[in-house]
Amino acid sequence: MARGQSQKDIEFFRMIKIVPLKTATVVAFGATRKSSNTVQKDPNILALLEAETTIITLFGKSWSLHVTDALGISLAKNLELISDSVAHLRSKGRRVFYDARAFL
Numbered sequence: 001m002a003r004g005q006s007q008k009d010i011e012f013f014r015m016i017k018i019v020p021l022k023t024a025t026v027v028a029f030g031a032t033r034k035s036s037n038t039v040q041k042d043p044n045i046l047a048l049l050e051a052e053t054t055i056i057t058l059f060g061k062s063w064s065l066h067v068t069d070a071l072g073i074s075l076a077k078n079l080e081l082i083s084d085s086v087a088h089l090r091s092k093g094r095r096v097f098y099d100a101r102a103f104l
Helices: 007-016 043-050 064-071 075-091
Strands: 027-031 055-061 095-101
Touching: 007 043, 027 043, 043 075, 055 064, 055 075, 064 075, 075 095
Parallel strands: 027 055, 055 095
Antiparallel strands: none
């Protein structure tokens, strides 16, 4: 089980697949990959794919202060995390929205 993923989350995504939704779309929501992981092995990215939704919303740090101080990485590295995450999910056939957290 990925960090932040609970048994309830897993069960919800398993059950919602059989619910006939007419006016709603279920969207998985999670973070971009961690700087210490490759996108192919990042537990959060894997969990998002395991949800098997057609759409995924990714959030990440978008304010330079948060990137350099909270994450402790360069702005270029942060853009790499975002780009890698979006590209990987797109390569798996998912539509991706990026939630620019604390964008200033």
